[in-house]
Amino acid sequence: MSAKVKDEHNRWRNKIVAFRMSPEEAEKLDRFVKISGLQKQEYLIRRVLQKEITVVGSIRTYKMLRNELRETVKELKRIETGQSVDDDLLDVIRQINTTLYGMKEDSE
Structure with missing residues (x-):
């Protein structure tokens, strides 16, 4: 029996939804989830239901974005x-841009 959690x-x-992904797809999903600052479950639910994903700026979010940008720059330098x-x-890159742009709008 699955654990009951309220939204x-x-x-x-209490419904479980599962699916398979390639390692590349899973890595991309994990990066998008990190960029969003949401838990994976919440990120997937919002994406599937086409709800807006709101990123709340915090020290953790900024550090994560900084780290993702560093990895992206490394990849770009290899090209x-x-x-x-x-x-x-x-x-x-688009996801990071969207996230940063959204955080900028929230601060204005």
Whole structure:
């Protein structure tokens, strides 16, 4: 029997949904979850239900974004002149940009 957990609308979350991913897809998902600052379950629920993902700025979020940007810069430095950027890396860059832009709007 699954553990009962209530969501923000006081509904029981006792249904389990599982699926398989490639290692590359799982790594990309993990990076997006880290960028969002949400727990993986909450991130997936919001994405599947097409709800807005709101990132709350905190020391933890800023450190995580800094670390993701460092990894992204390392990847970009490895790319030789004239080569195209991998689509997965572009997706991560877009996600970081969206997150930072959203945090900027919240602070204004």
